[in-house]
Amino acid sequence: MSSELRPAERDRGAFRRRLLGTVVVLAIVTGGFAFASVVQGPRLEAGQIDAARATRLAGQTLTLTVNQPVAEFDAADVEVEPEASVTAEANDRSITVTFEAPLDSAAEYTVRVPGVVGTYQGTESTLEYRFETPDEEVYSLHRRSDRGEADVVQRTSIANPESEVVLSAPRIQEFARFDDILAVVTIDDDDHNELLLSQGGQAQPLELALPMDASIRELAASTTNPLIGFVLDTPAVDGVKQYESALMTIDVSGAAAAEPEPVLGLDGSPLRVATWAFVPGTASVVVQDFEQSVFLVDVLGRQPVAPLGVHTEIRGFLPGTADLVVADPDRGALIDLTDGTTTTLELASADLGGNVYPGRITMLDESHYLISLVASKVEDGRNVRTSVLAEVGPEGELTQVFAPAAETSLIREYCVSPNGEYVAVSASAEGGHPDGYSNKPGYTETLTSVVEIATARIALNLAGGFSDWCTG
Numbered sequence: 001m002s003s004e005l006r007p008a009e010r011d012r013g014a015f016r017r018r019l020l021g022t023v024v025v026l027a028i029v030t031g032g033f034a035f036a037s038v039v040q041g042p043r044l045e046a047g048q049i050d051a052a053r054a055t056r057l058a059g060q061t062l063t064l065t066v067n068q069p070v071a072e073f074d075a076a077d078v079e080v081e082p083e084a085s086v087t088a089e090a091n092d093r094s095i096t097v098t099f100e101a102p103l104d105s106a107a108e109y110t111v112r113v114p115g116v117v118g119t120y121q122g123t124e125s126t127l128e129y130r131f132e133t134p135d136e137e138v139y140s141l142h143r144r145s146d147r148g149e150a151d152v153v154q155r156t157s158i159a160n161p162e163s164e165v166v167l168s169a170p171r172i173q174e175f176a177r178f179d180d181i182l183a184v185v186t187i188d189d190d191d192h193n194e195l196l197l198s199q200g201g202q203a204q205p206l207e208l209a210l211p212m213d214a215s216i217r218e219l220a221a222s223t224t225n226p227l228i229g230f231v232l233d234t235p236a237v238d239g240v241k242q243y244e245s246a247l248m249t250i251d252v253s254g255a256a257a258a259e260p261e262p263v264l265g266l267d268g269s270p271l272r273v274a275t276w277a278f279v280p281g282t283a284s285v286v287v288q289d290f291e292q293s294v295f296l297v298d299v300l301g302r303q304p305v306a307p308l309g310v311h312t313e314i315r316g317f318l319p320g321t322a323d324l325v326v327a328d329p330d331r332g333a334l335i336d337l338t339d340g341t342t343t344t345l346e347l348a349s350a351d352l353g354g355n356v357y358p359g360r361i362t363m364l365d366e367s368h369y370l371i372s373l374v375a376s377k378v379e380d381g382r383n384v385r386t387s388v389l390a391e392v393g394p395e396g397e398l399t400q401v402f403a404p405a406a407e408t409s410l411i412r413e414y415c416v417s418p419n420g421e422y423v424a425v426s427a428s429a430e431g432g433h434p435d436g437y438s439n440k441p442g443y444t445e446t447l448t449s450v451v452e453i454a455t456a457r458i459a460l461n462l463a464g465g466f467s468d469w470c471t472g
Contacts (some may be wrong), residue, residue, distance in 0.1 A: 040123065040125060041116065041117065041118060041121070041123035041124055041125030042066045042067060042068055042070065042116050042117070042118040042125050042127070043066065043067045043125065043127075044064055044065070044066060044067075044127045044128070044129060045065045045066065045067050046064075046065040047062060047063065047064050047065070047111075047129040047131065048062070048063045048065075049061065049062040049063070049131055051103075051131055051132065051133045051134060052133070052134050053224065054099060054102065054103045054133065055102055055103050055104070055105050055133050055134065055136070055418070055419045056102060056223050056224050056280065056281075056320060056418045056419065057102060057224060057280060057281045057320045057321075058099070058100060058101050058102055058319075058320040058321050059098060059099070059100070060098070060099050060102075060103075061096050061097065061098050061099070062096070062097040062099070062111060062129065062131070063094055063095075063096050063097075064094065064095040064096075064097065064111075064113065064127055064129055065093060065094055066093045066094070066095065066116070066118070066127070067093070067118075068093065068118040068119060068120055069092050069093050069118065069119040070090040070092070070093065070094075070095060070116060070117070070118060070119070071117045071118055071119045072090075072115075072116075072117045073088075073090060073095065073113060073114075073115050073116040073117065074114075074115050075087060075088040075089065077113075077114050077115055078097060078111070078112070078113050078114075079111070079112040079114070080097075080099075080109060080110070080111050080112075081109065081110045082104065082107060082109065084099055084100075084101065084103065084109070085099070085100040085101060086098060086099055086100060086111075087100065088113065095113055095116070095127070097111055097113070101319075101320065101419075101420075102319060102320035102418065102419035102420065102421075103133050103419065104133065104419065104421050105133055105134065105135060105136035105158060105417075105419065105421060106132075106133060106134070106135040106136065106158055106159045107132070107133050108130060108131075108132045109130065109131055109132070109133065110128065110129070110130050111128070111129045111130075111131075112126060112127070112128050113126065113127040113128075114126040135157045135158055135159040135160065136157060136158045136417060136419075136421075136422065137155060137156070137157045138155070138156050138157060138158070138424065138450055138460070138462070138467060138468070138469075139153060139154070139155050139166065139175070139177055139182075139467070139468035140153070140154055140424075140448050140462050140464050140465060140466060140467050140468070141153055141154075141172055141174070141175055141464055141465065141466040142154055142462075142463050142464030143171075143172065143435055143437070143442060143444075143464060145170065145171050145435075146435060146436075146444055150168040150169060150170055151168065151169060151170070151171055151172035152165045152166075152167070152168045152172075152464075153165070153166045153167045153168075153172065153175050153182065153184060154166065154462065154464070156460060156462060158422070158450070158459050158460065161459075161460040163462065166182060166198075167182060167184055167196070167198055167205065169184065169186045169196075170186070170187075171186060171187040171437070172184055172185070172186055172187075173185040173186065173187050173193065173216070173437060173439055173440045174217075174219045174439075174440045174466065174471070175219065175466070175468070175471070176219045176220050176221035176228055176468065176471040176472075177221055177468050177471075178221045178222060178223075178225075178226050178227070178228060178252060179226075180199060180200045181197070181198070181199045181226070181228075181252045182197070182198045182199070182205075183195065183196070183197055183219060183221065183228045183230075183250070183252075184196045184197075184198070184205070185216045185219050185230070185440075187437070191438075192213055192214075192215075193210070193214060193215055193216045193439075194207055194210075195207070195208045195210055195216060195230070195260075196208070197250075197252070197258060206258075208250075208258065208259075208260065210232070210260070211232075211234045211242060211243070212235075213234070213235050214232055214233065214234050214235075214243070215232070215233040215234075215439065216230050216231070216232060216439070217230065217231050217233075217439045217440070218230060218231040218273075218275070218276065219471060220276075220277065220278060220471040220472065221278070221468075221471055221472060222278040222280075222283075222472070223278070223280055223418045223472040224280055224281050224282075225278075225281075225282070225283050226251060226252045226253040227249055227250070227251060227252070227278065227283060227299065228249065228250045228252055229247060229248060229249040229250070229263075229276070229278065229285065229299075230247075230248055230260075231245055231246065231247055231248075231273055231276070232245075232246050232247075232248045232260070232262075233245060233246075243262070243270060244272060245272045245273055245274070245290075246262050246263075246270040246271065246272065246273070247262070247263040247270070247271055247273040247276055247285070247287060248260040248261060248262055248263070249261055249263060249285070249299045251300075261299075263285065263287070263297055263299055264297075264301075264305075265295065265297075265305060266295075266305050266307075271287055271289065271295070271297070272289055272290060273287045273288070273289065274288050274289060274290050274292075275287075275288045275314060276288065277314065277316060277317070277472075278472065279296070279317070279322050279324075279337055280317055280320060280321065280322060280418070280472075281322060282298075282322065282337075283298060283299055283300045283302075284296055284297060284298045284299065284303075284337070285297050285299055286308070286314060286324055286337070288311070288314050291310070292310050292311060292312060293307065293309075293310050294307075294308040294309060294310070294311050294314060294326065295307055295308060296308055296337055306340075308324075308326075308335055311326040311327065311328055311333075312326075312327055312328045312329060313326065313327040313328075314326050314327075315327055315332075315361065315362070315363065316362065316363075318334070318363055318364075318365060318366070318420075319364065319365075319416060319417075319418060319419055319420030320418060320419055320420065322336065322337040322338050323335070323336050323337070324336075324337055325345070325363045331344055331345070332344070332345035332347060333345055334366065343366075345363075345366070347367070347369060347392075348367075348392065348393070348394055348395055348396035349392075349396055350371070350390070350392045350396050350397070350398040351396065351398070352373065352398075355375055355376050355377060356373055356374070356375045357373065357374045357375075357376070358371055358372075358373060359371065359372035359373065359374060359411075360372055360414075362414070362415075362416055364391070364416070364420055364453070365420075367393070367394035368391060368392065368393055368394065369391070369392050370389060370390070370391055370392075370401065370414070370416065370423065370453075371389075371390055371391075371392055372387060372388075372389050372390075372411050372414060373387060373388050373389075373390055374386070374387045374410070374411075375387070375388075384408060385408070385410060386403075386407050386408065386410075387403075387404070387409075387410045387411040387427070388400055388401075388402065388403040388411070389401045389402040389403075389411060389414055389423065389425055389451075391453065399456075400456065401423065401451060401453055401456050402414075402423070402425050402449060402451045402456065402458075404427040404447075406429060406430070408429075408430040409427045409428060409429050409430065409447075410427060410428060410430075411425055411426070411427045412426050412427060412428055412442070412443055412446065412465065413425075413426045413465060413466070413470060414426070415467050415469040415470035416453075416469060417469050418469070418472060420453070421452065421453065421454075422450050422451060422452055422453065422459065423450070423451050423453055424448055424449070424450050424451075424467035424469050424470070425448065425449050425450075425451060426446055426447070426448045426465035426466070426467070427446065427447055427448075427449070428443035428444070428445055428446045428447075429445040429446075429447075431445055432444045432445035432446060440466070442465055442466065443465075446463075446464055446465040447461060447462070447463060447464075447465075448461070448462045448463075448464060448465050448467060449461050449462075450462070450467075
């Protein structure tokens with residue numbers, strides 16, 4: 001018998017050696033993965049947040065999904081850059097981080113959760129997740145009919161200040177928008193109102209049917225839900241008006257089929273409204289009637305009308321919340337519309353000095369507010385007025401946020417962005433005069449400046465006024 005192996009036997013031996021080597025390598029690799037899993041601790045698999053909504057509302061959440069159930073972590077150690085107040089909790093394989101205030105626009109956030117321990121072993125790990133918030137778009141109305149040109153609704157943004165025309169018409173009274181859906185009230189040659197609805201800058205906006213010779217005012221849009229509203233008056237027929245100061249709302253989630261519907265009061269008839277506003281994050285509105293009674297109304301009819309008492313004035317909401325600011329002669333208060341609780345506002349007063357007169361107040365949080373101020377003095381035998389917008393802190397400290405570039409220009413209107421980060425300030429030059437629009441008067445030679453409140457930095461300037469932040 002030959003001492004040499006036959007070729008077939010040599011091949012089988014080589015195959016067995018290769019197979020054994022492969023098994024050994026796989027065992028080592030598998031063991032390495034298992035060891036690494038123990039050493040590394042829990043790992044982040046995914047993160048989820050509605051970044052756009054998080055710039056509109058407080059209380060939005062980031063959900064971090066971990067590769068194993070979380071046994072422990074310290075919520076107080078969660079870090080956010082840029083700085084933001086958060087709470088955090090774990091449930092099985094998820095860690096939920098809740099932002100207590102709306103986030104800044106056009107910002108990159110990093111969230112770190114250190115000291116996370118899984119149920120399978122005691123190794124700690126740090127989870128890290130990054131996300132970006134969208135840029136803030138700014139819409140405004142530039143009236144040019146006094147120069148024989150069409151009025152335009154224009155759009156720009158904080159990060160890209162190049163302005164573009166979204167819609168034009170011979171005379172535009174007012175506008176409001178939700179996302180890319182634009183509602184515009186125009187004035188025809190007979191001084192009658194028309195209501196147009198445009199989506200995505202379409203060439204031919206839809207004209208909504210209204211009663212003949214109807215009058216529209218106080219057009220506004222929700223910042224968080226596809227709802228637009230306005231106050232409607234119709235002329236008397238045989239001494240009877242179909243609608244008198246009636247609040248109408250439009251569900252624009254399917255914009256082409258939108259139909260205005262009246263908001264009904266306790267007695268089931270259309271409410272007569274002196275002033276009103278959408279409640280952020282909900283399908284509800286707050287309304288004040290002509291007897292100063294205030295109500296909370298679900299425009300979809302899912303909840304009964306809720307009386308909120310009698311108040312002299314409603315001053316909007318704390319940015320990104322359902323906390324309604326009301327004012328009365330003896331005090332101010334916050335009404336939390338999620339549970340109906342009322343908290344008295346203890347606001348510090350600033351020392352304004354002589355010949356300085358306060359204007360409108362807008363709350364930024366429970367202890368900070370914006371206020372417009374006008375100073376008056378006599379120069380060369382004439383009365384000269386100047387104006388500034390200032391922030392007042394919890395101790396009454398006064399910080400200037402904005403002053404027009406021309407000393408004699410006057411602030412006519414200001415409105416805070418939905419997240420409270422910016423303020424749009426409209427000021428008219430000394431040579432400006434009323435523009436003659438009866439239901440929504442403005443001034444010629446108006447310039448709107450968008451200002452970062454925390455730094456007083458002017459982010460952009462726009463010709464015209466009436467920022468869409470004033471219609472939310």
